[in-house]
Amino acid sequence: MSQANLYSFPAVDALAPALRAYVIQAQNAGIARHGVFKVAVSGGSLPKTLAQALLPAPSSDADTVHWDKWEIFFADERAVPLDHADSNYGLLKTELLDKLPPSTTQPTVHPIDTNLLDDTQELADQYEQVLVHSFAGRDSVRLPIFDLLLLGCGPDGHTCSLFPGHELLRETDAWVAPIEDSPKPPPRRVTLTLPVVTHAVKVAFVATGAGKKEVMKEIFEGGNGLPCALVNEGAGDRASWFVDDPAVEGVTYVRRPFNL
Numbered sequence: 004m005s006q007a008n009l010y011s012f013p014a015v016d017a018l019a020p021a022l023r024a025y026v027i028q029a030q031n032a033g034i035a036r037h038g039v040f041k042v043a044v045s046g047g048s049l050p051k052t053l054a055q056a057l058l059p060a061p062s063s064d065a066d067t068v069h070w071d072k073w074e075i076f077f078a079d080e081r082a083v084p085l086d087h088a089d090s091n092y093g094l095l096k097t098e099l100l101d102k103l104p105p106s107t108t109q110p111t112v113h114p115i116d117t118n119l120l121d122d123t124q125e126l127a128d129q130y131e132q133v134l135v136h137s138f139a140g141r142d143s144v145r146l147p148i149f150d151l152l153l154l155g156c157g158p159d160g161h162t163c164s165l166f167p168g169h170e171l172l173r174e175t176d177a178w179v180a181p182i183e184d185s186p187k188p189p190p191r192r193v194t195l196t197l198p199v200v201t202h203a204v205k206v207a208f209v210a211t212g213a214g215k216k217e218v219m220k221e222i223f224e225g226g227n228g229l230p231c232a233l234v235n236e237g238a239g240d241r242a243s244w245f246v247d248d249p250a251v252e253g254v255t256y257v258r259r260p261f262n263l
């Protein structure tokens with residue numbers, strides 16, 4: 004069975020250019036296939052790392068981020084207004100989108116519908132409809148196939164808003180699901196479901212810092228049904244982990260040299 008790729012770097016400074024090369028390759032493949040690049044992103048520390056990877060000026064044509072071709076979705080989002088401190092949209096905006104050079108044609112961004120914040124089921128259903136319309140005619144209608152998912156990994160092994168042991172891990176029908184009892188605050192959120200996550204063309208996790216080393220050991224050496232491990236099992240070598248050395252200290256899983 005194919006296995007997830009684990010790429011480790013001394014620090015984020017070295018990780019960022021590799022992540023950039025990987026994202027640009029996924030972007031170019033998406034544009035070649037469909038003329039656009041459909042990507043979903045998480046919150047946490049990811050937007051900041053993405054900014055470090057993607058904001059530097061290109062060194063060549065092949066190194067160019069074609070923001071005008073990007074369609075950005077949220078892998079998970081908190082049920083809060085877009086300008087709230089907990090909003091993943093707000094985080095991406097301040098960390099990355101607002102920092103694009105003024106001459107850049109902004110990407111298309113799909114935030115949640117904040118008219119529906121009182122009802123997380125409605126919020127999830129509406130966001131699923133956004134995906135239905137966006138992916139119409141593209142792949143099988145059974146599942147939206149993102150060109151790339153850019154995800155984080157919590158210290159408990161959660162990813163998106165899919166938490167260890169939660170019933171949401173058994174969701175097989177919905178593409179987007181509500182959660183009212185997230186153990187990480189805030190409790191009310193919506194998230195892509197596991198089938199959508201594992202069917203993406205590529206899934207990249209970014210996990211940095213010594214605070215991740217216990218869970219990285221668990222994910223890569225036992226799995227234990229942790230959401231991140233379930234993504235690794237479902238996506239196989241379509242999953243790639245970009246980590247720093249402190250996050251994988253003591254992890255025996257074989258690191259790959261980073262080569263595209």
Ligand SMILES: O=C(O)[C@H](O)[C@@H](O)[C@H](O)[C@H](O)COP(=O)(O)O
Nearest residue numbers: 045046047048155156157162163
């Ligand atoms: O909305 C969220 O809570 C995030 O999307 C979440 O899934 C995040 O990616 C992980 O908790 C990792 O967070 P860090 O990168 O900050 O460790």
